[in-house]
Amino acid sequence: MTVQEVRLCGLLLQQHFGNVVEKVGTHLIRSGVLTLRALAYETKLPLDLVKKSLCVLVQHGMCTFGAGRRGPAGPVEYRINCESIIHMLRYPRYIYTAKSLYGDTGELIVEEILQRGQMTMSSTVRTVADRLTNNMPEGQSMDYSEVVSAFSRLVETHFLQRCPPLASAGSSSSTLDTPLPAATQPTEPESHPDCYKLPYINLTGQGKRRRSSEGGEADQRAAKKARTDNSECGDDGIHWQVNFQRFHLHFRDQAIISAVSCKLDQSSSEIVRTMLRMSEVTTPAHAAFTQALSSNEIFRALQSSYNIARPNLDQYLSLLVDDPMEFVGKTGDSGGGMYVVNLHRALANLARATLESVVQERFGSRSARIFRLLLRKRHLEQKQVEDFAMIPAKEAKDMLYTLLSENLVQLQEIPKTPDYAPSRTFYLYTVNQLPTARLLLQHCYKTVCNLIERRLYETKENKRLLEKSQRIEAILASLQATEAEAAQLTEVEEMITVPERQQLESLRHHINKLDSSENQVDESIFLLESYIKSTQASR
Amino acid sequence: MAGRGRGQLTFSVEIVGIGKGENLPPSSVQPTPLFPPLDQKPVPLQTGEEAEYMLALKQEFRGAMKTLPFYIRPAAPKKDVERYSDKYQKIETSDHSLEWKPDWRRFPKELRVREKRPLRDKSPAVPKQPKQPRVDKEEIIRKLETLEQKEEDGSSDEEEGEKKKPQEEEAEGEEEYDEEEFEDETDYIMSYFDNGEEFGGDSDENVDEAIY
Secondary structure (H helix, E strand, C coil): CCHHHHHHHHHHHHHHHCHHHHHHHHHHHHHCEEEHHHHHHHHCCCHHHHHHHHHHHHHCCCEEEEEECCEEEEEEEEEECHHHHHHHHHHHHHHHHHHHHHHHHHHHHHHHHHHHCCEEHHHHHHHHHHHHHHHCCCCCCCEHHHHHHHHHHHHHCCCEEECCCCCCCCCCCCCCCCCCCECCCCCCHHHCCCCCCCCCCCCCCECCCCCCCCCHHHHHHHHHHHHHHHHHHCCCCCEEEECHHHHHHHHHHHHHHHHHHHHCCHHHHHHHHHHHHHCCCCCCCCCCECCCEEHHHHHHHCCHHHCCCHHHHHHHHHHHHHCCCCCEEEEECHHHCEEEEEHHHHHHHHHHHHHHHHHHHHHCHHHHHHHHHHHHHCEECHHHHHHHHCCCHHHHHHHHHHHHHCCCCEEEEEECCCCCCHHHEEEEEECCHHHHHHHHHHHHHHHHHHHHHHHHHHHHHCHHHHHHHHHHHHHHHHHHHCCCCHHHHHHHHCCCCHHHHHHHHHHHHHHHHHHHHHHHHHHHHHHHHHHHHHHHHHC | CCCCCHHHCCCCHHHHCCCCCCCCCCCCCCCCCCCCCCCCCCCCCCCCHHHHHHHHHHHHHHHHHHHCCCCCCCCCCCCCCCCCCHHHHHHHHCCHHHCCCCCHHHCCHHHCCCCCCCCCCHHHHHHHHHHHHHHHHHHHHHHHHHHHHHHHHHHHHHHHHHHHCCCHHHHHHHHHHHHHHHHHCCHHHHHHHCCCCCCCCCCCCCCCCCCC
């Protein structure tokens, strides 16, 4: 794990789970694999807190445990999964995607499961129905069956999956401890045959509106009742988690479709969308290209609303194939032409566009020209760079050295003689896309860390002011509940002076800016990560 | 790669493009500044409904996670002196009904934290049993002592009665005053002792008895 990744994981754990979990998590990331006793000893935290933190991490799928190096008789060892911690940056995007595909119900289901890590179907349905009922006008309530149908649709399209079972789950009554699977080979959720099978539950009813007058008593009773009802619904022990990989495939498809629509036009992007949808189920996760589809099949699958006639379809397909971005490739002539979507090449092109735009925004358009030139021509000498880029020698030199010092461009030596004499060696400038993408990915992680730390700093600086405004809001709310006079309300509002109000406003503005910057950097992180993974898978 | 100075490079600088006697920028001897001046201004952030909705989702998610039981706060630091208000503050924080109960079949057994709740129904029954014989013993000891006191005081009662006759007014006044005082304010002490004699009056003689 790189330094920036560890720092980012620590900040994300602290934001969502508190300082204790952050300490435990970062220590475990740095040490690799540890037992419970070793972890408690090295972090110098009380054993109870360490146990609770590990429970929280295991619940959210960020920590895996298994039999250690001493075999099944030895102590259990724990290991952190850094990727799933970094996915926390992308949670808003997952929730938003669920909303756009399956409406408010889908959005709330995914949000609840992300907040709690794993949940059973019945508890999810109940919680979501209650939340929806609270937002509805008085007198209406959400029926459980609607939520169940939204849940089933999410499972059918593989956005939700069952949590992988443990080996020792079935034998809790045996006296000997059955061996847990070794910590080095976690069971893949997809290897379980019932991964996407919905359990049969008999759950009927409607969401309950939470009445504020009943207070905490009703909540306590409801919570206890929910727990005892779980086992009666027939899906005890079957927990569901979010399938991040499926969401990532969806984002990748979205990125390709929007790139095609930017480069060509709307109709071509619809054709590519149809091709991707047809090959959703048949293409494995990190495949380099989709299954071959014939032109006839594509025509049949095209929605009539797009209004694309048969000869137009063929023209569009040939345009897509001839495009230098190489999104679509032709693999044969049977059935009117066999076409595939080149996933790996599309991702590589998207990553390349990201790199080029970073150089352009950082160093100017002429440096970007040199960078693009080196990407295309691979190896060039100093003189050739000046000639091809049509930039005067001095400026080209300056720009090249800046890029070299930032490590975006590398120098390659090619000797003419075995003794590497300087006068008899070629020195060529070159850009390697994969290492440069990795470098930029680490820069992105560092950027997000800096954004989070700046946000924490701003919040800490203005803590007094924020607390004051919260207290005043609470006072106002209680006054309004008891229907006080307008004079009292204005008096309370005036407790915050005008310059303080301005300060609060600017603080809110800054924090919003920092948060949305994090979201935007996460988009670049996703593109670069997918490109790197796809390259590694295709090797 | 550059060696210790321009004169000691491993390759001829002409090839890389630096001519002879040309002015190179001075080599830097400090780390780069923390906030370097930007030549190009960054591109403005994306705005629009989608960006704002995701921003709201992010902030709500963060706020919600703080209220869930997964947010573990470190134990409060122990104060140097025990304060009276600690007794009342501690009860507010333990809200067991909203705590999260994981499915222990999916977790290793060693992570299970066994909590000792003093409010559980079963627990008072268990410690009562070992306490009861002790209580019985204490009661028996006390009863024996009071009986002893009664015997001794019973014998000295007659003596006191004779002694106090000359000191009727004062002693009785004192006794009455003492008794009344004790009856009014500290009534229960009289019934607690239950020996009918004055409180602490004859205690000079009975040094080996326990003084309550």
